[in-house]
Amino acid sequence: MGPSGSGKSTLLNTLACRLDVNTKVTGEMRLNGTPYDNAELKRIAGYVMQDDMLNGQLTVEETLHYTAELRLPRAFNAKQRNERVNDVMKDMGLTHVKGVIVGTPLKKGISGGERKRLCVGMQLLSRPQLLFLDEPTSGLDSVTALDLLKTFHVLAHGKSQEKAVTIVCSIHQPQSKIFGLFDSLILLKNGNILYQGPRKQAMEVYKHAGYACPMYTNPADHLLDVVTPSKGGVSDELEYKEDSDLKIVQGQPPINIDLNLGVTKRLLQNKVAPGPSWPRQVGILLRRTFQEQYRKKKILLASLLQTVIMAVLVGTVFLQIGTGQKSIIRRQPVLFFCAVNQGIFGALTVINTFPVERALTLRERASGTYLASAYFVSKIIVETLVQLPVPILFSISVYFLIGLQPLPGNFFLFLLFMVLCSMAATSLALMISALCKTTDLSVAVLPMALEVSRLFGGFFLSPANSPKYFSWLDALSYVKYTYIGISLNELTGLQLSCDNVTNCETDGQAFIKPYGFDYIPIGGCVGALLAYIIVCRIIAFLGVRFLKH
Template sequence: MEPTLPIYLKFSDVSYQILGKVGESPSATKYVLKGVTGSVFPGEVLALMGPSGGGKTTLLNLLSGKVNIKGHGGSITYNDQPYSKWLRKRIGFVLQDDVVFPHLTVRETLIYAALLRLPKTLTKQQKEERAMNVISELGLESCQDTIIGGALVRGISGGERKRVCIGNEILLDPSLLFLDEPTSGLDSTTALRITQMLHNMAHAGKTVVTTIHQPSSRLFNKFDKLILLGKGSSLYFGKASEAMLYFSSIGCSPLIAMNPAEFLIDLANGNMNDKSMPSELKDKFLRGGQEFKHQEQRPSPVDIHDYLLDSYESRVAQLEKQKLLKPVPIDTTRDVQVGSSLKDSGATWWQQYYILFWRGLKQRRHDYLSWIRVTQVLAIAVIVGLLWWRSDASTPKKIQDQAGLLFFISVFWGFLPVFTAIFTFPQERAMLVKEMSVNMYKLSAYFMARNISDLPLDLILPIVFLLIVYFMVGLKPDFTVFLQSMMTIVLSIIAAQGLGLAIGAALMDVKKAATLASVIIMTFMLAGGFFVQRVPFFMSWIRYLSFNYHTYRLLLKIQYSCSSLGNSRYGPCNSAFIKGLRLHNGGMEAGAMIAMIFGYRLLAYIFLRKMRLRSASCL
């Protein structure tokens, strides 16, 4: 890893607006940011502070390049240059929500990230050493072999999880580190440790920008610079240690002992309780009076905001804009060298596939082989085995009973994979968007690895299910027939899984996807060839799209196949029920299911690409 390249971040008159709908008046346009100016240099921590809805996260997204400044207003420069692609590898962004896989350990999480993100010129061992160095740097040695955990899985603490997320970003030794509410939800001691860590990173040569809602006084003192935002406007920019002096100079001082951050947030909200009132406001509202006798005489939050904004514009804003005109002391030759070296970063497509395959296998083995899922499959297998205990096909009635069993198997191993697969992409969307935004891997490598890593896990429970059911119910005692039945169920599972992936990728919403999947599965089941033998011609096309229909017919063909239907001594071959199905050789059914396997996955990939493009257009 090359040394950190110093990056001087400057921004002037940054504005951001949300346009109203087509046909609405210009007044419908909402300004999220209005002319914000500031700067932060290597070795400094800049805090963006203000009430909720004040524009902190929007400004952070603009400064980091996640949102394009073009079409809005103002300028943002990095070493006096506009944003360019090579900066993407020089910027780390830590989201407010901890987007990590809950079933991976701390060590696995950081090692997989290092293998995917670090330059190709480094060996696997060097990348793993870098991950271990980050673990040591962040003080995570004691929990490195503990799973991350989440809402439903117990793991590491919230502070440790936040440090893992920061570790994911500092693996590349970024010059600029952006953090959105890194102390949110943490106790004061843990929050202080996170802030001290950011302070140490800045002193090592990085430029750090973070949003903060309402820090403790100890946290507040760790910041070098501060921007106080109120209603999208800058009410203060300068050294954090001088903020109280500035507001005191314009007549706003706390009348009681108060946390500086709490005092500043109150001002940004227009709350003057327990604070001195500036003489200009007193003169304006009381015309020289000494006390506010009635509540309606007091200045409104809007009046206070306007006063603070006018004071900032007249006393600070122009001076800061003049400072931004000074060129930064940067070595441009080194700038070019670092930019060119980053072209070799990342892993090859096959390396990405291999890494994502093993990461996916480790992450999802807990879901596929959880005791709840195993118990569910085993319990249903035993119940089915007992209900059809030692059945045979000696009479037409018994043949129909066995046909009901085969239809249930086709429905069960169509229903279960669909409702497992629809959760895949909606649940991993945040992780996918996060990792794709930094070009961590190709979408095709992720998609292939995601599909292939599921196959070994998908086959374990169906094999166990069929081993229990097949011999309990007395199906055809032939090893070849058993293997053919197993292969048919595997085809059904893979086809059903593809449908679930396509529905999940199309809607990216679990509730909507589950509703649509239930309608489709019920339709496929009804048209599956067991409940209705003669489907009206205008609805007959549905059964050819139903993997239940094809699976059911294949299982019947395998169980009751005959070399000659007319002369065989085997009873089912002469059954009117079997003859009426016209099973033929099963080639059409197998071909249709193979087409579904690839067709549904192609649809899922197309939907994922569209989702990625939508996400990219928002950045």
């Protein structure tokens, strides 16, 4: 306990091994007599942070079920997991809201107190021996806060040995009823310990130091009032406060702690059953992500609707361009527009994928819920499957309206390039969102990347005429490979009519070399797009895996 800025959260994060990796810690940290690390703590401890981060689209019961599947030992069957979930909901008083969604800022869900109980319940599923709570009463009214702390008190002093848990909690300034529920107290000020010992003994120490608690005063308020300097400018009060720190420290007996206490328990703690395997984690996360996407199906329907509208607009503007000499002038712009359009649609849909979930996934990974690779693979699979209908629907709608070559082989190759183009742009956006960390920064960087890809896309400047010093940018443009691929697909085998025009070309292949499309074949375009997709997604994974702050 202590005033704001006293170091409560820092101390808690230090004990829980949740500090920034660059933070230097001195001294010894022991758990039951011997040093410990974050990996060991994940197996036997839970951590509930001050802000409640949850999947807003899932219900209370679904949230607990997915957490149980990811954290409980792989030996647990479905019946045992259900029993554990129901047991936790009963202990935390969540049974009456088990079918209610958690909620988002735009959609009402459970209350603040119920969100906090759900966060605690998620940690209790694995029956931890140690539970860290960072200011659990923040944002709650006094009645809800007291009810929540009573629940924690029952957990810490319960008769069931199986559910026994030691709770380490930071708190700012609790009401007297809440203060009376604690067993031991560490009073902090400016990062220093002023008091450490039984909660009941704190008042005696203050009394011997000359600062007895007045009648009808909240003991917690009195403890902080004495050691917190007044900002009112009263000199006598300030002198009294500054002198109080030393008196309180001197007024308590020396603290003797056996650092080897509990060494015999350590052997039992190391015997922890393994969690679900990597494929099992991927499967669970796939189901969870699909369920979240289903709850957001309006976004997918809107995306499909605007795809149809755009395809109809493009198809009617370039309606049945024909095979005359003038069609060549119209054919290349519409092919280029198709490549650009599908890239932008795909990229904008996923640009906020990782930034929005970064804080939640980092917290879940810190708790040992799943591996970063399992999360990334499941997320990529779902995003790909959700995005796949867009280029397919666009190709079916626009291809025959424009009047491109009506051959099955040409159509399916066009469809393949539209899918690859959408996936390449999506991969670029995923890479940017994974590296930029925040949505604002991702949205700022993505337009530049898309514009560069469009500039070197092969339409405004043919690859043959691109400056040598910009050859590397030309090679990184996914639009270029898509545009050249669909252009080669369309011009190869295209028979043109002369329309009473002199010096006319009757074969579309005659335009391939003048446009600079002859330096790379269709197979090379497909291979380049596949390589682009793979490399971007590998970089995106590295960003998700290693960028944690």
